[in-house]
Amino acid sequence: MEWHNQLAQYLVTGVTTGAIYALAALGFTIIYNSTEIINLAQGEFVMLGGMIAASILPLLGVPLWMAVIIAIAAATVVGMIFERLAIRPVKNPSVLNLIIITIGGSILIKGVAMLIWGKDDRPLRAFTSTQPIHVFSTVITPQSIWIMAGTLLAVVLLHLFYEYSITGKALRACAYNRKAARLCGVSVERMVLFSFGLSAMLGAFAGVLVAPITFTSYDVGTMLGLKGFCAAILGGLGSNPGAVLGGLVIGTLESLGAGYLSSGYKDAIAFSIMLLVLYFKPAGILGKQMEKV
């Protein structure tokens, strides 16, 4: 009976973390799709979500749900400001330059966060209780359920948005062919701005979901963002379902690896997977076949 429970436990943890990685990965994919930019600042939006919520709660004394909404909204605004001030003005948008700018942005945001909030960990209250629930012999915390449900909701809403709303279709148009989209009257600039906002929103959402479990601090964004990035590559850069799949796979493998192999190498799992993907199938699981340069 023992190994059943252990495996199930690892899977639960894996899917939970995987859900967070999935949200972060989606953020990368959305921006990459409309701009071909790899936004290495994505992780910082995740951090901002958790940090802002965690600091507003005691500060303004508002109910949790309101703090969450404010945090997500604020992060979204930061994302859009970032696009406007750091991405848009670049005269020569080569791959090199944009990667550097997003890195610059990421350490800038991180630096500011450290100045504002210091280096301490901050707790965020769990959404509901912290009483673990027993499902068969596995233990799940309610927050995990919030994470899984929240991610599922976000993915479904995103899908509906892309399929049925005008803006969503415009975004998809930009992903396929920017010139053609422009000719149809789509304002590519506004779509880019929108993508950054949307990615920040998703990232911040992930941040508030996970903060109650892991505590949050000014530097949680880096690792989370990078792993979300690995997930996006695994699933196929540019594919939304790929991002989700990649996130879940990496989360699960990480959890299983930490449990069965070595917990010290846990962080290396996501990156090793990414290296393997780049080696054998750079397009990822669901991505388009890459043209060789």
Added chain:
Amino acid sequence: MKRDWLIWLGAAILIFATPSFIKSPYFFTVLIFIAINGIVVLGLTLLMGFAGQVSLGHAGFFGLGAYFSAILTYHYHFDPWIAMVLALVATLFIASLLGIPTLRLHGHYLAMATLGLGVVLQIIFKEEVELTGGPSGMGGIPYLKAFGISFSNDYRFYFLSWAFMLLLLGLSINLVHSRIGRALRAISQNQVAAGTLGIPVSRLKLLIFALSAGYASLAGSLYAHYMTFVSPGPFGFMASVKMVAMVVIGGSTSLWGALLGTALLVSLPELLTKLQDYEMFVYGIIMILVMIFAPKGLAGMIGKVGSLARIRLKEPNAGTG
């Protein structure tokens, strides 16, 4: 090219003359760090500025050099110079392994692959406790010795590290002003056209990537024999990012930019210890501002300002070499 060698000569004279009138030990320490970091940044500049590729994991190669040297000399009692060469070879090999599949794809693939490698390397440094001493690091690394002198203090290591730096700078100047150097610049500006002129694009990209990793490895070995102690801390993602920042701020299209950027970003935190909390913020904002307003960095700005100080290496030399 003569111009670059003149500057080189000037720098060499400056470096070797300064200890005659500056005696502060602090000065030597900072200058040593500028030399060591500068070597990494020099290699990275060749990669970024002349081949147009980004590496987000160069601190990993730096660490490889450091740890290889440390392990071979401490655990296995190799001669430090031999260990340095072995470390170099190993790093070149690992870099090639990474580069071969990724350099055929779009630019950001190499960035991602190096990022991944850098992170994994640092984790290995932390986890393989028996070999590396784990998170607390390992000490007891022997000094470098040559001609009967042991480079055991800052004063002597200052000369050693700058000798290395000047040597590598000289080699790099030669490289830039050669047919291969031109080919690299062509690749960074229009790689399709470069290919049609007979330039083996993927092969050269691999070559320069491995080379830049090699520079980092040499610097790492020097670092290990200077500190006589290594720990995983300085070899992570943030360190790689700082190295990229040094290239960008100094000016990626100029070898002198590598020196300028390193000098600035190494000495700044030393000068403003009070403002260490602001380090990340400052790095981030400078990187963004430089990319938007001065993409050629400090070297580019200086190049624009004075025709006397024309240190951009893209200055043509229509005369004989």
Added chain:
Amino acid sequence: MLELVEIGKSFGGVRALDNVSFALEQGEILGLIGPNGAGKTTLFNIISGIFPPDQGRVRFQGKDITRLAAHKIARLNIFRTFQNLSIFDGMTVLENLLVGNHLVGKAGIFSAFLKTPWERREERMIQRRALNLLAEIGLAAAANLPAKSLAFGKLRLLELGRALAAGPQLLLLDEPAAGLNQRETEELMAFLAGLREKEITIIVIEHDMSLVMELSDRVVVLDQGKKIAEGRPREVQQNPAVLTAYLGEDDWIKSLRR
């Protein structure tokens, strides 16, 4: 000298080239014409090794070069220019030609690092060759200017020079006269005629019909990826299929009136 056999290429759902075959003798000038989107540049990209065809073969001097990479094709002395200028705009005019001479040199990275005597000798030779070529194409005065400061017509000339630098046997020119005024076009034509003297085989993609008719020994016409005509310039001009393909295109109508 050059043989294209049943070349086919698709991009996604679009059939860019379909069953294109023709051959070229040494010293010939072949005009490759057709309405926009006919697949001419795609054909050049295939010959010069930028991407391989989906079907068919390319043979050069008897050897199959279909899947060779671009730099290997250049080593066979096949060079090209581009429709959208591909000048190295971070370099000077002279440096562009120096890069053009890349294959003339052999020194590798070690020689580069150490600046060996023979690397220096090679470098001097390359510099001399480039300067001579620069003088020949009339840009000697601009040698140390940044390439991007040149006027458009001169840039086209520079790109042509760059393709000539290493001594091509086969030259692929993609719309060399595009954007040139009347005088510049005439100068270009004279220059190209001079190349023929040197036994360089040339394929020219052009929309300027007077240039094509004057210069070409033979003409191949593509339309929507298929070859619809081949022959001497006058023959092709009268071909009804060609007329239909070009219907509505001004250059064509104008050239018929001559």
